Amino acid sequence: MKIKRYQKKFDFSYTFGIYPTIDLLKYQKDSVIKIIKKSNTKGSEGIKEIEELCEELGISVEVADRMIERISFKENTYVIGIFKKYECNLESSANHLVLVEPRNMGNLGTIIRTMLGFNYRNLALIGDSADIFDPKVVRSTMGALFKVNFKYYKNIEEYMSEFPNHSYYPFMLDGDKDIREVKFEEPHSIIQGNESKGLGSEYKNIGQSVFIPHGNDIDSLNLSIATGIGLWEGSRRKREDVL
């Protein structure tokens, strides 16, 4: 295994910094290959916690200053987790978020963090999607990635055939129902389209299409905002359970 700057084709990826690395060790320990740290980290509480976790788990911690400098994008990275890429099965009885061809890595990170906040822990990625393991995504989820199940599907049919028990809510600018009037059945799938194209018209025939009312001064809401409001409304009425 040659440790280089991340590329999509790798079958492993990295966490940069203390907190994402701690979350990796806590929530995806089976995927960890090893941890590398800089030599000048004496006295750091975070590094100490990482070393204790690694000892418990039997994971090796190496000192490798130059390797860290070579592969990190930011200065002041003191620790990196190296982990095998993995996929998860989605829970059939839980609510899902379904993203169709999301491309923007910043959106993906924000969305995964929001999912977790509103207790959606299962993410389906349909078609040609941004690389969820890109260190930029990993970083922007602030560790949330490791607490969420996600799985790639070739197309929406493949996803739907696995979860025929779900109620589907595709979000579309010309959706049939105002989100404020939708009673979200459980378990459900909130389906959001690509940043620039949205969902194709064929999604009108899937479940109950939904729109978020907004003024005409904008063409559409940003994907992460539309998804945030979708997840908020999808869990709004039973939020007591979440807390």
Place this chain on the structure above:
Amino acid sequence: MKIKRYQKKFDFSYTFGIYPTIDLLKYQKDSVIKIIKKSNTKGSEGIKEIEELCEELGISVEVADRMIERISFKENTYVIGIFKKYECNLESSANHLVLVEPRNMGNLGTIIRTMLGFNYRNLALIGDSADIFDPKVVRSTMGALFKVNFKYYKNIEEYMSEFPNHSYYPFMLDGDKDIREVKFEEPHSIIQGNESKGLGSEYKNIGQSVFIPHGNDIDSLNLSIATGIGLWEGSRRKREDVL
């Protein structure tokens, strides 16, 4: 006036590309200094619309290929609007969004677009804030910037003394009221804190503090998501008026 790559200290800024430039000409025509375009733009409908608007408004359009290459960050920029920076007075009878020390330019762009979608057209920026005129912000609002009034204030007291008629809703992790139980009075001010610090505890004594319930797996929602949900809920019950 020397046209160079944008710097915060300039008293002018730029729109890059056709659509933001059209919105600039339509909604902030008094601030336009001039338009520059590349020579190879024959046949472009967008450029034609810009030229017609400029002719109506008596604004000059210059051909300046090398200048465009020098100041734009992206290839394939065919037109740039140059405009004087401006400030607006906020409407006293309208609802406001108040951002305290926002720093992330991407968030600011997304938030301004969301404001417009939910019919908030007045933005107060308190304290040391990201540069709203940075071309990256201008670009990310997709023209929405020119349809929103915004004004900088030194501190929240200065803002409040100008709008004593407003009901204030500071959003805080330890706010006193669940957002789902808040009846937003009109006109109101939705107040959001800085990306990393949130609002200081002194905001507890201002108006009705509000929290957005979320699970403990995340420390906080992303600022643009929290603001999006705030604006959504703040206008949710009277959304009919917006459409």
